[in-house]
Amino acid sequence: MRERRITLLVNGAPVTRTLAVESLLRDFIRDDLGLTGTKAACDDGMCGACAVHLDGAPVKSCLVLAVEADGRAITTIEGMGRPGALHPVQAAMAEAFAIQCGFCTPGMVMTIAAFLEDNPDPSTDQIREALVGNICRCTGYVRIVQAARAAAQAGRALRATRAGLASDPAGGKP
Amino acid sequence: MTVAARLGQSLPKVDNVALATGSARYVGDLRPAGLLHGRIVRSPLAHAMVLGVDASAALALPGVVCVIRPEDVADLPGFSLAHIKDQRVLAADRVRFVGDPVAAVIAVSEAIAEEALDLVIVEYQELPAVFDGEAALAADAPVIHPEPLDGVDGNVCWRQVCRAGDIDAAFAAADLVLRERFRTSKAHAMPMETHGALAEWDAAEEHLTLWSSTQNAHTLRDDLADTLGLARSRVRVIKPYVGGAFGHKEGLHSHEALAALGAMRTGRPVRFLLTRHEEFGATVSRNVMVRDVELALRNDGTVLAWRERIVQDCGAYASISPSVLALSEFVTVGPYRTPALDIQGVVAYTNTPPAGAFRGFGNPQATFTRELMFDIAARRLGLDPAEFRRRNLLRSEDLPGTTANGLRLQTLPIGECAERAMAAIDYDGLRRARIPWRGVGIVNMIEWGGSCRWHPGYDADTGSVTVTMAPDGSLTLGTDAADSGQGHATLFTQIAGEILGVRADQVRVVMADTDATPWGLGTYGSRTAVVQGSAAYRALTLLRDRLAVVAAHLLEADERDLVLEAGRFVVAGTDRGVPVGDVAAVIHYDRSALPPGMEPSALVVSATWDEPNEIPDANGRGSFSGNYSCSTTIAVVDVDPETGKVTVVDWACAEDVGRALNPAIVTTQLQGGIAQGIGFALGEELILDESGTLMNGSMADYQVPTSLMIPLMEERLIHVESHDPVHPMGHKGIGESGITPPAAAIACAVFDAIGVPITSLPISAEKVRAAILARVGSQR
Ligand code: FES
Ligand code: FES
Numbered sequence: 001m002r003e004r005r006i007t008l009l010v011n012g013a014p015v016t017r018t019l020a021v022e023s024l025l026r027d028f029i030r031d032d033l034g035l036t037g038t039k040a041a042c043d044d045g046m047c048g049a050c051a052v053h054l055d056g057a058p059v060k061s062c063l064v065l066a067v068e069a070d071g072r073a074i075t076t077i078e079g080m081g082r083p084g085a086l087h088p089v090q091a092a093m094a095e096a097f098a099i100q101c102g103f104c105t106p107g108m109v110m111t112i113a114a115f116l117e118d119n120p121d122p123s124t125d126q127i128r129e130a131l132v133g134n135i136c137r138c139t140g141y142v143r144i145v146q147a148a149r150a151a152a153q154a155g156r157a158l159r160a161t162r163a164g165l166a167s168d169p170a171g172g173k174p
Numbered sequence: 175m176t177v178a179a180r181l182g183q184s185l186p187k188v189d190n191v192a193l194a195t196g197s198a199r200y201v202g203d204l205r206p207a208g209l210l211h212g213r214i215v216r217s218p219l220a221h222a223m224v225l226g227v228d229a230s231a232a233l234a235l236p237g238v239v240c241v242i243r244p245e246d247v248a249d250l251p252g253f254s255l256a257h258i259k260d261q262r263v264l265a266a267d268r269v270r271f272v273g274d275p276v277a278a279v280i281a282v283s284e285a286i287a288e289e290a291l292d293l294v295i296v297e298y299q300e301l302p303a304v305f306d307g308e309a310a311l312a313a314d315a316p317v318i319h320p321e322p323l324d325g326v327d328g329n330v331c332w333r334q335v336c337r338a339g340d341i342d343a344a345f346a347a348a349d350l351v352l353r354e355r356f357r358t359s360k361a362h363a364m365p366m367e368t369h370g371a372l373a374e375w376d377a378a379e380e381h382l383t384l385w386s387s388t389q390n391a392h393t394l395r396d397d398l399a400d401t402l403g404l405a406r407s408r409v410r411v412i413k414p415y416v417g418g419a420f421g422h423k424e425g426l427h428s429h430e431a432l433a434a435l436g437a438m439r440t441g442r443p444v445r446f447l448l449t450r451h452e453e454f455g456a457t458v459s460r461n462v463m464v465r466d467v468e469l470a471l472r473n474d475g476t477v478l479a480w481r482e483r484i485v486q487d488c489g490a491y492a493s494i495s496p497s498v499l500a501l502s503e504f505v506t507v508g509p510y511r512t513p514a515l516d517i518q519g520v521v522a523y524t525n526t527p528p529a530g531a532f533r534g535f536g537n538p539q540a541t542f543t544r545e546l547m548f549d550i551a552a553r554r555l556g557l558d559p560a561e562f563r564r565r566n567l568l569r570s571e572d573l574p575g576t577t578a579n580g581l582r583l584q585t586l587p588i589g590e591c592a593e594r595a596m597a598a599i600d601y602d603g604l605r606r607a608r609i610p611w612r613g614v615g616i617v618n619m620i621e622w623g624g625s626c627r628w629h630p631g632y633d634a635d636t637g638s639v640t641v642t643m644a645p646d647g648s649l650t651l652g653t654d655a656a657d658s659g660q661g662h663a664t665l666f667t668q669i670a671g672e673i674l675g676v677r678a679d680q681v682r683v684v685m686a687d688t689d690a691t692p693w694g695l696g697t698y699g700s701r702t703a704v705v706q707g708s709a710a711y712r713a714l715t716l717l718r719d720r721l722a723v724v725a726a727h728l729l730e731a732d733e734r735d736l737v738l739e740a741g742r743f744v745v746a747g748t749d750r751g752v753p754v755g756d757v758a759a760v761i762h763y764d765r766s767a768l769p770p771g772m773e774p775s776a777l778v779v780s781a782t783w784d785e786p787n788e789i790p791d792a793n794g795r796g797s798f799s800g801n802y803s804c805s806t807t808i809a810v811v812d813v814d815p816e817t818g819k820v821t822v823v824d825w826a827c828a829e830d831v832g833r834a835l836n837p838a839i840v841t842t843q844l845q846g847g848i849a850q851g852i853g854f855a856l857g858e859e860l861i862l863d864e865s866g867t868l869m870n871g872s873m874a875d876y877q878v879p880t881s882l883m884i885p886l887m888e889e890r891l892i893h894v895e896s897h898d899p900v901h902p903m904g905h906k907g908i909g910e911s912g913i914t915p916p917a918a919a920i921a922c923a924v925f926d927a928i929g930v931p932i933t934s935l936p937i938s939a940e941k942v943r944a945a946i947l948a949r950v951g952s953q954r
Contacts, residue, residue: 036203037196039417041366042450046873049366077196086194094190097838100846101659102193103366103417109194124886131881135873137366137418138659140849141881142888143842 006070010035011079021067025059026050028066029076037077037106041135048134051107052076058114060133077106080113088158089113092151093144100138108134112148116155124149177740178671179678181903184838187664188678189415189657198415201370201387202447209372210239212436212446213287214429215277215294216456217269220525220866221303221316224267224296227277232293237286239440241294242278242432250401255425255530257630258324258331258492263401263431269298270318270490271527272866273456278432280444303525304329305866307487308464310522318490318523331488332496332521336503336794338578339514344479348470352551356467357934358539358917359859360487361460362453363532364878365658367417369457370447371430373437382437383410386430389423389656390696391686397426402434409434413686416658420850421531422458423658424494424698454871458530459860461498461521462487463539467547470514475557475565480507482543484519493530495521497628502536503794504579508544509588509620509804510566513578517794525866531698533847534913537621538854542935545617545918549925559922560601560616564592567618580795581620581802585896588618588804591828595806598890599826604810612823613927615809617918623832623898623906624800625701625785635785635800637705638692639713641670643721643777645762647741647755648680651713654694655706656686660909661839662702666710668836669903673714674721674754675741692780700907703835704800705783711902712781720779725757727769786900801898803906805829809919813927818943820856820924822883826890827915832898832906840908844891847912853879854913855920857936 007016010033017032029038029052038061039049050061053075054068081087086094089112099105108131115122115130122130127148128141136144179185192198215227229241244264252259265274277294281287302316309315310329319326345351371386382404388394388411395411402409416423429446436444448457463486470479484503488495503517552562567588568577574584596602596616604614627635640652651666663683670681684690686697694706718738725743726733729750736743744751758777760767765774790796810824827844834840857877861869870876897904917935925931930945 030203034205035196036199036205039200039366040202041368041417042873044450044872044874047366081195083191083195083197086191090194094186094194097184097187097842099187099190099193100661100842101366101416101418102189102198103200105193106196128881135366135878135880137364137420137850137878138846139842140845140847140879140884142845142884142886145881145886146888 004067006067008069008071009073011075019066023066024062025064025066025069026061029061035076035078039103039106041103046135048111049104049107051110051134053110053114058111077109080109087113088154089151092147092154096143096147096150098139098143098147104134104136108136108144112151116152120152120156122152177677178675179668181668181672181835183668184836185664185668185678187661188667189663200367200415200417201372201385204372204385204414206374206443208442210280210282210436210440210442210444211284211287212278212280212432212444213291214275214432214446215279215291215296217265217272217274217276219269219298219300220272221301222269222298223301224265224269224276225299226297228295229277231295232279232290235286235290235293237282238290239280239282240436242435244276247435253397253401253426254492255494256492256496258326260319260323261491263428271525272868273527274490275428278436280436280440303866305524305526305862307462307485307522307524310524311485311520318525329523330520331492331523332499334496334499334503334519334794336515336517336579338795339479341479341481341514341516344514345470348478349473350471352469352554354467354547354550354933356465356543356546358463358542359935360462360529361532361854361858362860362876363420363422364876365418365420368448368450368453369423369427369429370445371433372443372445373433374443375437375441377441381408381410382434383412384430384434385412385414387416387423388413389419389658389698390425391656391688392654392693393695394426394430395688398430398434401426401431410689413656416656419658420533421535421698424531450873451871454860454876455527455868458493458528458532460532461495461529465543467543469547469551471551473555475555475562477510477512477566479514480512482506482517484517486519486521487524487526487529488521489524489526489528491528493528495530496630498530498536500628501626501798502540504790504798505537505620506540506544508541509568509586509618511568515578526862527860533850534910535699537619537910537914538851538917541617541619541914542917542921546921546925546931546933549922550931558605560596563616563618567592580790580797582797583802584899586802586804587830587894587896591804591806591830591894592618594892594894595808595826595828598892599808599824601808611813611815611927613811613813613923613925615919615922615926616806617915617922618806619804619915621803621911621914622699622799623803624787624900625699625705626799627785627787627789628798633789635695635787636782637694637701637709638780638782639706639709640692640778640780641713641717643717643758645759647676647753647758649674649676650682650684651710652684652691653706653710654686654691654696655702656697660702660843661836664839665703665707665835669707669710670714673711674718675738694782700909700911703905704901704907705785707903708901709781709783712783713779716781717777717779721754721757724761724768725752728752728757728760728767801900801906803830803832803911805911805915807915807919809916809923811920811923811927813924813942815946818939818946820920820937820942822852822885822920825885825887828892828894829908829911830894830896830906831908833895833904834893835903835905837893840893841891843908844912845887847910848887848916849879849884851913851916852884852920855917855935855937857938859936
């Protein structure tokens with residue numbers, strides 16, 4: 001088993017670890033870092049439950065080797081919001097009753113948050129397209145799409161009041 | 175939050191923050207020190223004798239701690255979710271499907287456990303296998319369970335009839351008799367979290383703890399303890415957060431027993447997490463049913479009689495398939511006047527992955543069959559499908575009353591459901607529009623709106639709640655109910671707010687922990703709100719009465735004059751009152767302030783609800799559920815005539831919910847169920863090759879609906895409130911209501927669009943295209 005030492009930013013904090021070169025980023029996050037909010041629900045990159053941000057871009061962490069994150073920054077669901085200070089997407093999901101069992105929720109939050117960064121005013125169909133790689137077996141997606149719409153609206157309102165100076169309250173991303 | 179949540183409000187889910195932030199722990203997220211990982215060696219053959227298991231190479235692999243072989247568990251008794259105890263922890267001498275557990279490897283990492291799987295050498299002697307329920311009933315079919323089993327005869331696992339009225343006279347009087355064969359598919363529940371269990375054995379205390387992704391902590395505890403030969407009180411089952419269940423996380427499974435055995439043998443915590451492939455191939459799926467129907471009609475569309483023969487495939491093990499067949503038969507004639515029926519069904523063993531409980535539990539198959547049959551009849555008679563149904567629906571003058579097969583109906587607002595669904599989607603306008611390749615399907619269904627007394631082995635249909643009030647008036651509510659996303663903790667919080675005026679931040683709900691919560695059958699069917707919800711109502715009402723006695727004494731008032739307002743007992747019409755928390759403190763601490771003769775005490779009240787229903791008789795007659803609900807669903811689809819692809823473009827559903835205790839949760843339960851039902855209708859099906867090997871056991875290959883496949887239904891999901899008199903809060907169970915109608919509604923809509931009924935599920939693009947081509951061919 002070949003090993004390698006990597007250094008990366010995890011939710012803003014520097015981390016150095018030695019790991020097997022074939023470790024998946026997903027398993028590194030869950031098993032080595034103990035950040036179990038990131039979920040594993042499939043073997044073939046189809047479910048999206050493992051989505052995280054790598055240098056701000058959404059990735060399915062089971063499709064990325066941990067060593068590829070060397071020298072980069074990852075944000076997991078634990079870096080998005082806390083009790084009392086939820087990320088706007090988390091708050092919107094809660095408010096819209098978009099969370100049932102919650103197993104898809106971390107991946108949904110990561111996917112939607114990244115999507116809204118690039119698409120602050122998406123149409124409903126664009127949101128549905130954006131979620132196509134994230135499976136939810138409980139909700140039928142209706143309320144998740146609603147939550148994404150609400151979060152987009154809240155984000156636009158926030159930006160308007162802060163005149164474009166808003167920084168991400170979760171601190172996970174620039 | 176300063177005021178108590180009440181019933182009828184859409185209180186946001188109380189576990190939202192844990193779920194949204196990823197801090198909620200599922201069984202795969204637990205990280206005890208010294209954790210070992212188990213994997214199961216599964217049969218590659220569909221039917222074979224197991225001649226021997228050689229684990230020496232696996233044990234030689236560094237990191238492998240132990241291997242559990244069939245001979246290690248040969249003395250353990252058989253188990254099952256229901257009464258036919260045909261499963262073993264490991265297949266003793268015979269494997270019966272591709273995926274049957276043969277041995278287990280326990281290692282220091284999942285990777286090593288996986289690597290060791292191939293090093294366990296199993297010697298098999300292959301046997302002829304059978305993969306189809308009807309073929310399994312042939313005289314020369316290989317017998318899958320030759321061992322003596324309760325009531326099993328050859329490959330006949332179970333027989334079930336449902337008969338009423340004079341069937342022969344009804345057929346003799348018919349103007350028209352129609353015959354058709356229907357077939358349903360082997361769909362899989364596919365919760366996002368696969369099954370998993372983690373066991374810890376405390377040798378000094380002789381106590382086993384099992385965290386499991388389960389729906390029934392107590393019955394799992396009982397079956398596990400019995401299997402291991404431990405007193406039931408020496409086993410604690412805890413349900414952590416569960417990532418969806420949908421009926422197929424019921425009862426004891428091999429991996430749970432293997433985790434326990436592994437922990438007892440190694441002295442370390444042991445976890446088994448099923449892979450997605452194992453989840454598809456080795457956990458229960460929906461029963462395939464082949465249903466041959468004969469329908470007797472008058473020329474005006476009146477249904478006179480329904481005759482049907484059903485062969486239901488349960489796969490290699492019975493699980494709860496007998497009950498699936500029974501319930502399917504009991505609801506077959508739906509919310510319609512049907513004077514005579516004769517349904518005879520057989521559950522057949524085959525060498526396929528076991529089938530059993532999956533949300534809907536036999537009703538999706540029954541509803542698909544009946545409603546498509548009705549459309550075939552309506553077309554034959556030249557009647558609009560809605561009009562054909564209207565002529566046969568149960569009417570308000572039939573209520574309260576008893577159906578031909580003995581269902582006691584109190585409220586069943588099916589006429590209102592039909593009217594409101596049709597108005598919501600402008601049914602008449604859709605009919606007039608006549609857009610080519612667009613189809614409209616309208617279907618009705620009846621559903622057990624309560625819980626069902628059809629669990630062979632129990633003449634009890636119970637759930638329990640214990641409420642414990644702390645001296646400050648805050649409340650712990652413990653129950654056997656096992657949430658897997660439905661929002662149970664939120665519901666119990668609302669019930670507590672309604673009855674005791676406690677705020678959400680004063681309530682802690684503990685679920686499905688056998689050392690901490692009272693015994694009950696757990697969560698399945700649509701039962702939790704009606705069974706454990708009614709138990710909570712009882713327990714909280716008793717607690718309130720106990721508090722009121724003391725409050726009245728403190729206020730020097732008559733108990734009957736007290737009202738509860740904003741967390742205080744108040745003498746009605748005055749401002750004299752005492753906070754509930756002060757009353758609770760007095761009860762715990764202050765004998766001198768208590769009424770004479772009363773001693774200080776803990777404030778603990780338990781209550782159980784046994785659903786008022788009955789076990790049907792030998793003819794399948796009886797009211798198996800506490801109450802019944804109904805719905806009307808209208809689906810609008812577009813068919814692409816080139817490819818046969820079906821797209822759902824609009825949806826309306828009016829559902830009898832009794833009373834919506836949390837309207838947002840009701841709506842989202844319906845949305846989720848409808849989405850699963852659309853998947854069942856259009857594509858979900860486990861496919862086996864000719865050797866019985868699963869061909870599509872991955873998320874890429876087993877396509878559940880994505881965000882693009884589901885219409886954004888919201889305002890056309892209508893709650894019809896019939897205020898059920900059976901349950902004290904007036905509601906009905908709705909957990910399964912969403913998933914049942916879609917296959918029927920889409921089948922009827924596709925029939926409307928292409929003029930040919932697709933009588934086998936799923937309604938794949940290939941079948942639709944073939945049907946269109948055949949029709950075009952026949953018209954030439
Ligand atoms: S676990 Fe990564 S996509 Fe499913
Ligand atoms: S909420 Fe359960 S999978 Fe999405």
